[in-house]
Amino acid sequence: MNCLQSVGHSRFSALPWPKRVDAHHRRTAVFNGFVGTGSLRVAAMKTSSNSRSSLYEDETEEQASSLDAKMTDLSDREEKSEIYSSNMTQAMGAVLTYRHELGMNYNFIRPDLIVGSCLQTPADVDKLRSVGVKTIFCLQQNPDLEYFRVDINAIQQYSKELNGIHHYRAEIRDFDAFDLRMRLPAVVSKLSKIVDINGGVTYIHCTAGLGRAPAVALTYMYWVLGYQLDDAHKLLQSKRPCFPKLDAIRSATADILVGQWKARVTFKWDGDDCSSVDISGLDIGWGQSIPLKFDEEQGAWLLERELPEGRYEYKYIVDGEWVYNSNELVTSPNMDGHVNNYIEVFNEDVNIEARQRRKKFMDGDAELTTDERKMIRQFLDSYKDDADLDEEEAEVRASATSDAIASGTIGVPDKA
Structure with a gap:
C-alpha cells in the first residue's frame, strides 16, 4: 500500500x-x-x-x-x-x-557527478572534499534532518570555513512524486547555474540517496548534459541501484515544453455510515491527507480539487482505515497485493497537438530534439524560483572568485 x-x-x-x-x-x-x-x-x-x-x-x-x-x-x-x-x-x-x-554512502555516476545519502556530520564534508567535490547539493527538508538528528547548520558552517567546497539546499518533499514534478524545474535550474560557476565534482543527496537525489541527477543529465532519458537511467542504475520516479521527470519535461493545464476533479465516497473520510496521495503525497465534506443531499462525502494534467494515485482513509474505492479506477496489485485508486487528469480545452505531445512523453517516448533541448535550457537559464535567488547567485560567484584567488588561479590587482 x-x-x-x-x-x-x-x-x-x-x-x-x-x-x-x-x-x-x-x-x-x-x-x-x-x-x-x-x-x-x-x-x-x-x-x-x-x-x-x-x-x-x-x-x-x-x-x-x-x-x-x-x-x-x-x-x-x-x-x-x-x-x-x-x-x-x-x-x-x-x-x-x-x-x-552505517554512515554516508555514495556512488560516482560520472567523473563529475556523485549521488548519495545525506551528510551526517561536518567530517563528511572533508570526505567529499577529498574526492574532489566542489558542490554539495542537499534536497532534504527540515523534518528529514530532524528525524535523524542531523545538524545541517554545523555542516553548512564548516563548509563555509573551507576553500573550494560549497553547500546548497533545494528542498523536495520526500516520497512525493507530485512535489518532485513541480520542483524539478526550479531545482535543476539552480543546480545547473551553480555547477556552471563552481565546476568540479557535484554531490547530490537526499536522505537515503535512493529517490529524490537520483531523480534530480537523472533530470540534470537529461535536460542539461545532453543524455536521452533512457540512456541516463541505464547509466544511473548501473552505478547505483535506486528508484527515481520517471513519470515525474516525464511530466516535468512536458510541463516545460507543452505547458501545464489544470482540470477540476471531484472525489466521492458514498455512504453515511462513517464519521470521517480523508484522501491521501494525489498532489499532496502519502504523508498528508485532506478531509472530504459530507453532502446530505447526495448522502456522500465529497472533495473538489484542481489538479494539473497527469496520472495520480490515491487512497481513502475511512474512520482511520486505509481503503480503496471499488467504484473508481484501481491499480494492479503491487508486490504486497495492495491496490490504490488512480485517476488520469486532462483538460479537454487543450488543443489536440499539445495533448499528443504530452502523451508522447508520458508513453515513454521521451527523446528530446535539438530544438527541445534548446528550449529547456533557455527555460532553466531564465527561471527564477524565489526573490533571493539573485542574492544566492551573487554569493556563489563571490565564493568562486574568492576560491580562485586563494588557489592562485586568478591574481589580485595591485593597489594604486
Missing part, C-alpha cells in the same frame, strides 16, 4: 555482538581492550593504594556510562532506519533499505 504508516519492526545491531540487547540488560562487551559484564565495570587489580583502585573504578564507571549512551543512540538510529526503510518501500513501490547508522 503506497501510504506512510509507522509499524513495529525488529531491530538488529551493527556492533560485533551476536544479537542486540537493551542497554540495561547484562551483556558481554569489548571496550578499550577490556572484557566485562553487567555494568561493564572492570575489577581493578589488587593494589596497596586504595585511592588508585577508587580512581580506576570511577574511570570505568564513566566509560560504562559513555558506552551505554552510545548503544542507546545506536539502537535509536537503527529503529529509525527500520521505520524509514519500511515507509520508503511502501511509498516508492520498491523494496528499498537505508541504514543511517
Whole structure:
C-alpha cells in the first residue's frame, strides 16, 4: 500500500555482538581492550593504594556510562532506519533499505557527478572534499534532518570555513512524486547555474540517496548534459541501484515544453455510515491527507480539487482505515497485493497537438530534439524560483572568485 504508516519492526545491531540487547540488560562487551559484564565495570587489580583502585573504578564507571549512551543512540538510529526503510518501500513501490547508522554512502555516476545519502556530520564534508567535490547539493527538508538528528547548520558552517567546497539546499518533499514534478524545474535550474560557476565534482543527496537525489541527477543529465532519458537511467542504475520516479521527470519535461493545464476533479465516497473520510496521495503525497465534506443531499462525502494534467494515485482513509474505492479506477496489485485508486487528469480545452505531445512523453517516448533541448535550457537559464535567488547567485560567484584567488588561479590587482 503506497501510504506512510509507522509499524513495529525488529531491530538488529551493527556492533560485533551476536544479537542486540537493551542497554540495561547484562551483556558481554569489548571496550578499550577490556572484557566485562553487567555494568561493564572492570575489577581493578589488587593494589596497596586504595585511592588508585577508587580512581580506576570511577574511570570505568564513566566509560560504562559513555558506552551505554552510545548503544542507546545506536539502537535509536537503527529503529529509525527500520521505520524509514519500511515507509520508503511502501511509498516508492520498491523494496528499498537505508541504514543511517552505517554512515554516508555514495556512488560516482560520472567523473563529475556523485549521488548519495545525506551528510551526517561536518567530517563528511572533508570526505567529499577529498574526492574532489566542489558542490554539495542537499534536497532534504527540515523534518528529514530532524528525524535523524542531523545538524545541517554545523555542516553548512564548516563548509563555509573551507576553500573550494560549497553547500546548497533545494528542498523536495520526500516520497512525493507530485512535489518532485513541480520542483524539478526550479531545482535543476539552480543546480545547473551553480555547477556552471563552481565546476568540479557535484554531490547530490537526499536522505537515503535512493529517490529524490537520483531523480534530480537523472533530470540534470537529461535536460542539461545532453543524455536521452533512457540512456541516463541505464547509466544511473548501473552505478547505483535506486528508484527515481520517471513519470515525474516525464511530466516535468512536458510541463516545460507543452505547458501545464489544470482540470477540476471531484472525489466521492458514498455512504453515511462513517464519521470521517480523508484522501491521501494525489498532489499532496502519502504523508498528508485532506478531509472530504459530507453532502446530505447526495448522502456522500465529497472533495473538489484542481489538479494539473497527469496520472495520480490515491487512497481513502475511512474512520482511520486505509481503503480503496471499488467504484473508481484501481491499480494492479503491487508486490504486497495492495491496490490504490488512480485517476488520469486532462483538460479537454487543450488543443489536440499539445495533448499528443504530452502523451508522447508520458508513453515513454521521451527523446528530446535539438530544438527541445534548446528550449529547456533557455527555460532553466531564465527561471527564477524565489526573490533571493539573485542574492544566492551573487554569493556563489563571490565564493568562486574568492576560491580562485586563494588557489592562485586568478591574481589580485595591485593597489594604486
